Amino acid sequence: xxxTPDLDLISDLPQSIIESILTRLPIVEAVRTSILxxxxxxxxxxxxxxxxxEKCVTSTNDRTLVENKLINFITRALFLHQGPIHKFxxxxxxxxxCPDIDQWILFLSRKDIKELVLELxxxxxxxxxxxxxxxxxxxxxxxxxxxxxxxxxxKGFSFLKSLKLYQVYVASDAIESxxxxxxxxxxxxLSYIDSLTLNIRxxxxxxxxxxxxxxxxxxxxxxxxxxxxxAMYMTEDIAEHMEQSSSCNFIKFLGGAxxxxxxxxxxxxxxxxxxxxxxxxxxxxxxxxKIIELYQVSFEDMKEILVVLRLITNxxxxxELQISSSSNTPAAMEATDLDFWEKExxxxxxxxxLKVVKMTEMSGVPHEMEFIKFLLENSPVLEVMSIxxxxxxxxxxxxxxxxxxxxxxxxxxxxILFIQN
Amino acid sequence: xxxxxxxxxxxxxxxxxxxxxxxxPEMKSYIWLQTADGSIQQVEEEVxxxxxxxxxxxIQTGTGSSKxxxxxxxxxxxxxxxxxxxxxxxxxxxPGRSNKERKTFDEKFIRMDTKRLCELTSxxxxxxxxxxxxxxxxxxxxxxxxxxxxxxxxxFHLPDDLTEEEKLEPLRNITDDPRIRLLNxxxxxxxxxxxEREKLKNVEVEEERVDDxxxxxLLSFINGGDGDTKGTRTNKNKKKNRRRKDxxxxxxLNSVNGxxxxxxxxxxxxxxxxxxNNGLLASASTSSKLQDSAAVxxxxxxxxxxxxxxxxxxxxxxxxxxxxxxxxxxxxxxxxPERMQELFEGRKLVPISLNGNSSMSRYTSLDQR
Numbered sequence: 001x002x003x004t005p006d007l008d009l010i011s012d013l014p015q016s017i018i019e020s021i022l023t024r025l026p027i028v029e030a031v032r033t034s035i036l037x038x039x040x041x042x043x044x045x046x047x048x049x050x051x052x053x054e055k056c057v058t059s060t061n062d063r064t065l066v067e068n069k070l071i072n073f074i075t076r077a078l079f080l081h082q083g084p085i086h087k088f089x090x091x092x093x094x095x096x097x098c099p100d101i102d103q104w105i106l107f108l109s110r111k112d113i114k115e116l117v118l119e120l121x122x123x124x125x126x127x128x129x130x131x132x133x134x135x136x137x138x139x140x141x142x143x144x145x146x147x148x149x150x151x152x153x154x155k156g157f158s159f160l161k162s163l164k165l166y167q168v169y170v171a172s173d174a175i176e177s178x179x180x181x182x183x184x185x186x187x188x189x190l191s192y193i194d195s196l197t198l199n200i201r202x203x204x205x206x207x208x209x210x211x212x213x214x215x216x217x218x219x220x221x222x223x224x225x226x227x228x229x230x231a232m233y234m235t236e237d238i239a240e241h242m243e244q245s246s247s248c249n250f251i252k253f254l255g256g257a258x259x260x261x262x263x264x265x266x267x268x269x270x271x272x273x274x275x276x277x278x279x280x281x282x283x284x285x286x287x288x289x290k291i292i293e294l295y296q297v298s299f300e301d302m303k304e305i306l307v308v309l310r311l312i313t314n315x316x317x318x319x320e321l322q323i324s325s326s327s328n329t330p331a332a333m334e335a336t337d338l339d340f341w342e343k344e345x346x347x348x349x350x351x352x353x354l355k356v357v358k359m360t361e362m363s364g365v366p367h368e369m370e371f372i373k374f375l376l377e378n379s380p381v382l383e384v385m386s387i388x389x390x391x392x393x394x395x396x397x398x399x400x401x402x403x404x405x406x407x408x409x410x411x412x413x414x415x416i417l418f419i420q421n
Numbered sequence: 422x423x424x425x426x427x428x429x430x431x432x433x434x435x436x437x438x439x440x441x442x443x444x445x446p447e448m449k450s451y452i453w454l455q456t457a458d459g460s461i462q463q464v465e466e467e468v469x470x471x472x473x474x475x476x477x478x479x480i481q482t483g484t485g486s487s488k489x490x491x492x493x494x495x496x497x498x499x500x501x502x503x504x505x506x507x508x509x510x511x512x513x514x515x516p517g518r519s520n521k522e523r524k525t526f527d528e529k530f531i532r533m534d535t536k537r538l539c540e541l542t543s544x545x546x547x548x549x550x551x552x553x554x555x556x557x558x559x560x561x562x563x564x565x566x567x568x569x570x571x572x573x574x575x576x577f578h579l580p581d582d583l584t585e586e587e588k589l590e591p592l593r594n595i596t597d598d599p600r601i602r603l604l605n606x607x608x609x610x611x612x613x614x615x616x617e618r619e620k621l622k623n624v625e626v627e628e629e630r631v632d633d634x635x636x637x638x639l640l641s642f643i644n645g646g647d648g649d650t651k652g653t654r655t656n657k658n659k660k661k662n663r664r665r666k667d668x669x670x671x672x673x674l675n676s677v678n679g680x681x682x683x684x685x686x687x688x689x690x691x692x693x694x695x696x697x698n699n700g701l702l703a704s705a706s707t708s709s710k711l712q713d714s715a716a717v718x719x720x721x722x723x724x725x726x727x728x729x730x731x732x733x734x735x736x737x738x739x740x741x742x743x744x745x746x747x748x749x750x751x752x753x754x755x756x757x758p759e760r761m762q763e764l765f766e767g768r769k770l771v772p773i774s775l776n777g778n779s780s781m782s783r784y785t786s787l788d789q790r
Contacts, residue, residue: 009539010561010577017546017558024562035570035588037579 089117119144156181225257231266248276274303299327364400382411388419453491471510495547
């Protein structure tokens with residue numbers, strides 16, 4: 001002790017750097033810096049990014065004790081805080097629904113909160129207090145496992161750019177109205193929100209991520225959509241609903257997104273797109289669509305194959321295609337409708353930019369092979385075609401290879417990689 | 422930027438055409454930089470331009486093209502640090518490098534002693550080189566993380582200039598710090614100590630401890646939950662001795678203190694007389710007087726007999742404890758007038774920074790008198 005002030009290495013760095021350093025520390029260590037010296041006493045108190053989790057308190061086996069300590073810590077920290085709070089994050093499974101959360105959100109709503117991330121225990125979903133809807137400056141909102149009920153007077157978050165809801169209990173029309181009332185919304189992610197019927201109207205939306213058991217999704221107004229990742233799960237009543245529906249899902253989903261650059265479809269996505277009447281020749285071309293990834297495509301369902309074909313033939317600038325098959329059934333092994341390929345494939349179809357194709361979980365069923373053949377024949381600049389057989393398939397691999405070797409390749413540079421894992 | 426190139430060419434290109442053909446391919450453009458200590462160096466253009474601040478200077482003011490017009494760098498950039506920064510720029514301004522390469526370089530680059538790291542952070546910030554600021558901030562955060570406060574103070578040469586009290590509040594209970602619990606226990610023990618001593622006092626001892634008497638009064642006052650009789654008895658004794666004490670001065674005590682003692686006496690007597698209203702009136706006037714003499718009136722040389730204190734405390738702890746008690750007294754003194762006011766108006770007191778329970782009960786019992 002007794003160092004002269006000019007030997008102090010760090011206290012006189014600009015506040016922005018100190019904040020940058022303290023933000024990279026766990027919050028409890030940032031708070032502890034207040035006992036370092038008189039200059040550091042309240043430096044943590046003006047941090048604008050606060051992130052809490054159960055590591056803020058010493059862990060014990062007693063859950064209730066941890067919960068109480070954590071509540072205490074967060075309340076004290078907020079109480080001591082000075083100035084605006086721009087980012088608040090709370091991710092812990094130790095906090096069940098407690099009235100303190102309401103008060104914290106009320107407090108944050110008065111502190112110009114911009115980014116709010118709440119992820120709590122999965123057993124008890126908190127009901128988000130209405131003061132959340134008063135956080136006028138929100139730009140990013142991420143909620144997990146809660147109940148959302150916007151008040152009727154809610155006019156929207158004028159600055160919200162990113163909305164992510166994970167396992168949230170909310171009504172379809174409530175979500176619709178939230179989406180439409182956030183004019184600057186660019187990124188939307190809805191996961192495991194059951195039985196949603198959504199008309200998404202979001203003029204600035206760029207990134208969309210959907211995951212769960214959705215009943216009916218229509219992208220009514222999403223002209224600027226760039227990237228989409230969809231995982232559609234199926235339940236019985238959704239399947240029923242789909243059978244009865246006549247509106248073309250393909251158009252409903254992809255009809256309004258002409259600037260799409262990247263599309264990822266999982267689980268029953270392609271099946272979902274088959275619902276309804278065949279769109280026939282599509283009026284739109286996805287000229288920006290460069291990357292398509294489709295998983296669990298069933299090559300025994302002609303409708304699904306058709307959907308895939310429609311998609312790729314209307315994407316003249318497609319660069320990368322990844323298809324994961326799920327056709328490992330005996331029915332798929334029987335070659336039926338092989339003339340389908342001659343009928344449906346446009347003869348003049350050229351994939352002028354397609355460079356990389358990855359086929360995974362292949363079983364070597366006839367339609368899969370036809371598809372590969374079709375691609376090889378029509379991709380003049382193809383560089384890599386990688387094929388990974390499904391792990392169940394052991395004897396069929398040799399046959400697959402034999403067939404592959406025969407296929408004509410439009411691209412002299414095409415490499416066929418057979419991945420044996 | 423073009424004019425920089427052109428002017429350099431004019432300086433270096435010889436007149437003969439044939440020589441130009443030889444010189445040109447090897448010619449580089451340089452930018453001249455001057456650090457705060459006056460030394461000037463030249464740096465390859467593409468390297469220097471990687472720093473936004475230098476880039477701006479060149480474009481907006483046109484300086485840096487020659488030795489006479491060197492760009493003055495901010496004061497936080499000394500030549501050694503500038504060398505480091507330029508190494509960083511030299512590596513990263515090459516466009517073809519992979520992310521992995523860059524990361525590996527960064528990890529190695531960052532390995533330096535803490536002092537250098539802090540200087541580097543400061544310099545990078547003044548040159549607005551954000552990627553380097555981020556890198557150094559991360560490194561500093563890594564250094565701080567996981568260390569105890571003492572270790573952090575040692576690493577960064579921070580002065581330990583907070584009193585133990587200040588360290589405790591307002592973070593009591595917030596960080597779960599075992600130190601805080603220990604200190605609270607020590608405080609409780611100390612108070613108990615004082616109370617014990619109160620019971621054992623006699624006049625002779627008090628005469629010797631001239632300075633402490635006022636403090637003792639005070640403390641017995643606070644502690645006097647059961648002390649009606651005791652309080653009065655010691656009070657009377659103190660009355661006698663105070664007159665004698667007035668002549669002897671401690672360096673900290675002055676005439677102000679003398680007044681104070683009388684006022685204290687008034688306060689005590691009014692209190693013990695049990696006249697509620699009178700007490701209030703009296704206190705109103707005295708407390709204002711007290712506020713005027715808010716300077717240090719208690720001797721800072723509290724001489725509590727350390728021999729009584731727990732033997733299991735090591736000397737360092739004892740020292741700390743003494744310091745804390747002194748601070749306690751100081752703090753007590755500075756907020757004493759308000760506290761007195763609250764006491765007589767019968768309001769519940771918020772304890773200063775000690776554990777609530779024991780002091781609270783004492784306060785409230787006082788009110789009931």
